[in-house]
Amino acid sequence: MKTFYGTELPNPLMLGTAQYPSPAILEQAFRDSGAGVATVSLRRESGAGQTFWQMIRELGVLILPNTAGCHTVKEAVTTAHMAREVFETPWIKLELIGHTDSLQPDVFQLVEAARILTEDGFQVFPYTTDDLIVGERLLEAGCEVLMPWGAPIGSGRGLNNEYALRAMRAEFPDVPLVVDAGIGLPSHAAHAIELGYDAVLLNTAVARAGDPVLMAKAMAQATLAGQLAHQADPIEARDMAEPSTPVVGKAFLS
Amino acid sequence: MKIVLNGETRDVRAETLAELLEECGFTGRVATAVNEDFVPSSLRVAHKLADGDRVEVVAPMQGG
Numbered sequence: 001m002k003t004f005y006g007t008e009l010p011n012p013l014m015l016g017t018a019q020y021p022s023p024a025i026l027e028q029a030f031r032d033s034g035a036g037v038a039t040v041s042l043r044r045e046s047g048a049g050q051t052f053w054q055m056i057r058e059l060g061v062l063i064l065p066n067t068a069g070c071h072t073v074k075e076a077v078t079t080a081h082m083a084r085e086v087f088e089t090p091w092i093k094l095e096l097i098g099h100t101d102s103l104q105p106d107v108f109q110l111v112e113a114a115r116i117l118t119e120d121g122f123q124v125f126p127y128t129t130d131d132l133i134v135g136e137r138l139l140e141a142g143c144e145v146l147m148p149w150g151a152p153i154g155s156g157r158g159l160n161n162e163y164a165l166r167a168m169r170a171e172f173p174d175v176p177l178v179v180d181a182g183i184g185l186p187s188h189a190a191h192a193i194e195l196g197y198d199a200v201l202l203n204t205a206v207a208r209a210g211d212p213v214l215m216a217k218a219m220a221q222a223t224l225a226g227q228l229a230h231q232a233d234p235i236e237a238r239d240m241a242e243p244s245t246p247v248v249g250k251a252f253l254s
Numbered sequence: 255m256k257i258v259l260n261g262e263t264r265d266v267r268a269e270t271l272a273e274l275l276e277e278c279g280f281t282g283r284v285a286t287a288v289n290e291d292f293v294p295s296s297l298r299v300a301h302k303l304a305d306g307d308r309v310e311v312v313a314p315m316q317g318g
Contacts, residue, residue, distance in 0.1 A: 016318030026316075041317025042285065044260040049313025050282035056314065066317045074290065081292040082285030082312055153318070203318030 002176040002198050004145055005091070005123040007062065010036040012193055012223040014064065014178065015216065016203025023055055025212050030059050033216035037062045039093055039201065042083055053086075064125060066093040071106070073113045080117050092117060093147070093180075093201075095127045103153045103181075107134045111141050118142030127180050130164035132171050139175065146172065147180035147201065150192060154204040156184025159191055169196045186215075186222030193226025194234065255305040272298040274309065284313050 001008060015035035020026035030038065038061045043049070056063065065083035070076035073096070080092045096113055098106025105128055114124045118141060126138050130148040138146060148168055151157035159165055160182065169177060179192040180201040189200045200223060209215035256265055259278060268274035271286060271293055286293045287310040293301050303309070 016316075018316040018318045020316075039317050041315045042312040043315035045280060045282070045284050045311050045313035049284070049315055052316060053283055053314040068317055078287055078290060078292045081294075082287065085294060086283055086285045086312070086314060 002174070004125075004176050009062075009199060010034060011220060012197075012199040012227055013037075013189075013220050014039065014180075014199055014201040015206060015219075016201070017052075017056065018203055019207035020212055023052070026207075027055060027059065028213045029206055029216035030061060032213050033206075033220035035061065035216065035220065037064050037199075037201075039064045039066050039203065040087065041066050041068050042079060042086060062091070063087050063089055064091050064093050065089065066127075067095045069097065070095060071097055073109045073116070076109075076113045077116055080113075080122060081120075084122065090121060090123045091125065092122050093125045093127060105129060105149070107131065110134075111137045114138055114143050115141035125178070130161055130168055132168060135168060135172060139172070145176045145178065147178040149181040150179045150188065150200075151182025151184075153181040155182055156205055157182050158184055158188035159195075162191075162195070165192070165197070166195055183219075186218040189219050190222040190226035190229070193223050194229045196230055199223075255303065257303055257306070258308045260309070260311055266303075269302060270299060271301040271303060271309070274303060275311065278311075280311055282313060284311050286311055 011034055013035040014037035016039045040063055065087045067076040067079040070079055076096050096106045096110045098104050110126055114126050117124050124143045125145050125147055126143050127147050128134055135146050151160040176198045178199045178201050179197050183189050183200055183202040184205050192200050206212050206216045266277055268277045289308050
């Protein structure tokens with residue numbers, strides 16, 4: 001299994017911490033799914049931050065702070081610095097939003113911010129599109145992980161462009177790849193891992209499900225199934241049928 | 255002096271960033287920026303505030 005900046009993950013599920021009905025349900029979703037990475041953010045302190053911090057620490061998972069909501073390089077870099085100090089980790093999920101409706105990353109600013117942060121010792125997890133050249137530029141900028149979107153954040157549409165994600169996997173065989181955003185169902189998560197992706201990062205699909213704890217478990221099991229399937233070397237799809245039962249030796253009855 | 259703390263204008267006695275945090279009751283784990291620049295916790299004591307400074311104090315929060 002590939003490592004993420006030298007760290008091996010316990011399973012291929014990275015889980016967000018936002019939008020759960022209650023902190024208790026969030027906690028249980030992590031415990032029952034065994035997700036090894038939790039994404040977190042920074043917001044203006046209003047008193048609730050300290051309790052949340054305590055709870056996240058007790059989960060004993062790896063913490064991946066994000067720069068969600070940032071629209072400029074400057075903003076993202078400053079946020080990353082604040083996150084490194086507060087969460088005591090060099091990991092940063094770099095989000096640089098370029099479009100209000102689709103929350104599509106601004107890949108030009110993303111590459112620039114990734115370069116600045118890498119030079120400053122950060123280990124950058126860039127939330128990017130499925131564009132190969134952008135992926136290349138991010139690697140040149142020092143990223144050792146790429147996180148292409150499956151579909152827009154929170155849309156639950158699954159893998160919008162399987163072709164592009166396949167191409168990315170083939171182009172960067174040694175780079176840890178994560179499908180980040182757009183996953184709505186366990187089948188989407190399994191699909192990503194079947195393609196050879198090393199992990200999925202999701203939040204809304206679990207947090208907004210009717211039963212988040214159950215959905216978190218379903219996602220975890222789906223990613224494990226996907227992992228086994230990928231290792232098992234799946235068959236190629238074909239257009240016409242091919243009998244699975246032997247033809248030779250069939251009794252002649254007509 | 256008047257500063258803008260997390261978007262709200264406040265009249266404060268504090269002269270440094272560290273004093274401001276104390277005066278406004280921030281005791282937990284927070285990070286700070288002044289006029290959009292990160293100020294590490296180790297520099298808060300030395301960081302003098304000026305009238306009109308924009309101070310951001312952020313804390314851990316849920317995120318995706």
